[in-house]
Each structure stands twice: as structure tokens, then as C-alpha cells.
Amino acid sequence: MLNVLSILIGLVALVLAIPSAVPLLGWGxxxxxxxxxxxxxxxxxxxxxxxRNFCLVVLLIAAIRLSIGGGII
Numbered sequence: 419m420l421n422v423l424s425i426l427i428g429l430v431a432l433v434l435a436i437p438s439a440v441p442l443l444g445w446g447x448x449x450x451x452x453x454x455x456x457x458x459x460x461x462x463x464x465x466x467x468x469x470r471n472f473c474l475v476v477l478l479i480a481a482i483r484l485s486i487g488g489g490i491i
Contacts, residue, residue, distance in 0.1 A: 419464075420460055420464035420469070421468060424457045424458070424460045424469025425457075425461075425468065425472055427453055427454075427473065428457045428472040431457060431476045431480070432476050435447065435483070438483065439483055444483060444484060444487035445490065447480040448484070450476070450477075450480040451477065451480055454473045454476045457469065457472075457476075458473040458477060461473055
């Protein structure tokens with residue numbers, strides 16, 4: 419059950435991260451990072467790794483996009 423919840427949180431984070439890839443909307447990644455960390459934490463409590471790994475990938479994508487924009491853009 420925790421794995422499914424982690425995947426759902428990761429999907430919400432991914433849906434928020436997609437528009438944040440557009441220039442001048444990079445600030446949205448600051449909203450994505452806590453969701454992805456929360457999902458990864460819940461996924462770590464699960465017996466399976468799929469949800470945790472998915473949230474970590476979303477976290478990595480958001481962090482890279484945020485670092486490219488200098489943390490703001």
C-alpha cells in the first residue's frame with residue numbers, strides 16, 4: 419500500500435515538474451522537490467523499491483532543471 423501511495427505522490431510531482439521545464443517557470447521545481455522527497459520517504463518504508471526509485475528519478479530531474487536555471491528561472 420505504501421508503494422502505491424509513493425507512486426501516486428511521484429506522479430503528482432512529475433505532473434508539476436513537466437510545466438516547470440518551461441523557461442521562467444523553473445520556480446515550480448521548488449514545489450516539486452518536497453513532494454518527491456515525501457514520496458521517496460514513503461517509498462522507503464515500503465517493502466518494494468519501485469515507488470521510491472520513481473520519486474528519486476523525479477527528484478533528480480527537478481534538481482537538475484533547478485540547477486540549470488540557477489535556482490530561480
